[in-house]
Amino acid sequence: MDSQDLANLAHLRRARDLIDREYARPLDVPTMARHALMSPAHFSRQFRATYGETPYQYLMSRRIERAMALLRAGMSVTDACMAVGCTSLGSFSSRFTEIMGESPSAYRSRDHQAVTAMPACVAMVRTRPVRNAAPRNMAARNDVSRIREAGPKAAD
Structure with a gap:
């Protein structure tokens, strides 16, 4: 270099x-x-x-990451969307679902006790969105979670 x-x-x-x-x-x-x-x-x-990843993909990953924390804390989907800088609830929900494999409201309603029991520094690393190669068709995409959150690492 x-x-x-x-x-x-x-x-x-x-x-x-x-x-x-x-x-x-x-x-x-x-x-x-x-x-x-x-x-x-x-x-x-x-x-x-x-x-x-592109600059925009990186920006959206950071926004989704922050929105995940806000949703875990009980914030509404609309408020979390606006708090992270997204102006369209529909676009935010679509991108969240694409990255997380579930809608923001489904994510919000899920049990997050494992994450809250972790030290904040560990939780930040374990819940960070990780982009994987996305399947080309939506049917396959629905079966694949693109983020590993607070669980054992998947075998590669």
Whole structure:
């Protein structure tokens, strides 16, 4: 890795930190790219190559992760949607279901005692959304949970 690669990585981390900190704000790729001191197209390519997902996918993962915590705490789906920066309840619910494999209201009504019994640092790691390769058709997608939450790791 040469000095230019290290500089690019530092710039990408700056943009990723922006997403982690400001996930509830309206963020778009040009804004993120400005923080990384890159053009939007170059930023998107570099971000995906480095982190394995597009900047928008990463942003939505952070929003869903925060929404999961709010839903576990008993917040309504609509309030959680707005609190994490999503403006469309339908889009939020669709994305949540796509990533989690269940609707936000089903997730909210589930028992979360295992997560609340864990130390916060462990719960944060165990409940973080993990994107896997999604099946192409919806019938197969309904059978696959794309997130492992507070349970034993699945065999790879």
